[in-house]
Amino acid sequence: MTTLPRNSTSEHDRMEHAGAGRYWIVWALLLLGTLVTLLLSRVHLPSPFHLLVALFIACAKSALVVLFFMHLWDHGGANRLVFATSLIFVVLLIGLIVLDNASRFALTNPGHGRTLDMEPPGPDILTPRGPPEPAARPPSGPEMQPEPGAPVRPPGR
């Protein structure tokens, strides 16, 4: 209770020493990051790097925003602790979800490159088909056997 006002005044003093020039530099860096993202989107990178580079630039930009525009650079222990805690939980959320996708039965992963190319393991249940030809139906019981000479029962009775 007593430490809070003293802390925030000293932080406030330090912030006033940092001039407006610093925000202009950060702004220029953010614009540069956007430009690089735009240009890189036109370059064909091998498959994982496309995503990784874009994510890296995005993280760098958000770090700049959090550190300077949101003043975390000037703030003391408690605020940094709060931010670090929330980062840990973001890592937890993403980490265990990615672990699930990485260790899951591969074909259940949507967008998996091989999903579309592979032959399905069993009969193709996704393609709608008519009922099987009566002759091809395996005999499953004596009452299912068509009588010799009797008319063939229509399928799907």
Next chain:
Amino acid sequence: MSQSLATTPPAPADAPAYNPRNYLNAEAGIASWLLTRDHKRIAVMYLVVTTLSFALGGFYAMLIRIELLTPGPTIMSAMSYNRMFTLHGVVMIFLFMIPAIPGVFGNFFLPLMLGARDVAFPRLNLLSLYLYAIGAAIAVYGMIHGGADTGWTFYTPYSTTTVTKVVPILLGAFVLGFSSILTGLNFIVTTHTLRAPGMSWMRMPLFVWSIYATSVIQILATPVLGITLLLVAFEHAFGWGIFDPARGGDPILFQHLFWFYSHPAVYIMVLPAMAVMSEVIQASARKNIFGYKAVAFSSLGIAFVGFFTWGHHLFTSGQSTLDAGIFGVLSMFVGIFTAIKVFNWTATLYEGAVKFTTWFAYFCGFLFFLVFGGMTGIALATVSLDIHWQDTYFVVAHFHFIMVGSVIMAWLAALHYWWPKMFGRLYPEGWGLVSAVLIILGFNATFIPQFLLGNYGMPRRYYSYPERFWPLNVASTAGASLLAFGFTIILVYLAISLRWGKVAGPNPWGSRGFEWDTLSPPPTENFLENPVYTRGPHDYTEAPEGAEVTHAT
């Protein structure tokens, strides 16, 4: 309503113990309530709106139980039934269980226990009440115009393709999430900055510790729910395809994101219940808690570990077996911290001078539901067992025991324990005990048959069932009727006691909780002089003798 009843102070000659200049009658008129920044008035308004929500959710519950009275159609169509269980879940969780104890008792007693005049941001506090009202209004609009049939979990791909009005209900829950975040933020800042002189962290009442842990979860987890619900709404409205496998999305991603909030949300509901019980148990045993630090830090432990368990809801949904194993083991860690609390509460009773009040009866019910529900939870966290019980009534009974049982017990215990402080009147103790027994028996009669039904294989959310499940379903419906009867008795006698109840002194229970040091009902400024704390809460070593004796302040 409660204003006109409770603001009429009794004549001083009749009731010298009643504080005539209190927060209820400090200002008059509707505007003085709607524009108030007094945390106590906001708490009373929360009490009114959450009780209304509870009645609405209970109404849906009764309709569900009546429909399941017979194996076939009873009173509604299958489609209406789907809507009913969805609305029951949405109303009870988002409109009642999450805001009820923090909104009412957290708001009222957190500043009183810390020796503060109000919460840190009184206007923000009022805003969170308004956000609750707006969110509830949006959700009710969705319910009237078609409802939703997705279940309260909004699982994709059904929720993104259903023709029912799922978007308003999603947006309502989104807005309610902001209300919850603001309340949590307010409590955290209040606890850090507004403690009175002498109120060190290790002197804070255990109620404050648990509410603090709840607030941490609210701030960390609720944004994830907000984003997820918004994504479902956008996918439903514009077909974004985030959760649609045909367009490279992943329906299981929704379940991950949803349960990253909704499992910790169980602790948003249960931790405040534990908060109440830690206070109640000390006042009933007339003893300081056994192991203050263990109970205080186990709240933070539950809040922390609660974030590592969400995948136990995905055991059968296509999650990898590695993740399932990890989440199964991590889920069981919650049992450790809960057990610390349970053993410390029961150890507190040892050699205590227990008086069997209504709120102590609710403590007993709470302990039973928490332990029984918790143990079935440990069983459900075992992957091989869960495959048998997944989506059966066993799960329904389990989460009703652990969340609903403990929250309702704690909510009623808090209502009875703090009623004299909030309104300056005593409830009738005899009727209180009768209704407590009815409710605890009714709750068991409702959900123990559901444990059995689930174990026999009756799936949840089904409209009809084979005839061999009939007797247990009748038993469950009978139990639900008993519950409804018990709640009606409470509503009637509490409403009567607002005007005609015996006037309570500042401290009718002889409790040594800090909130009892002020007058009943408290004045608007909470304390007549600035409090200074020289002892811990519930320090009964020099307490006045006799529970019914009011000690002068």
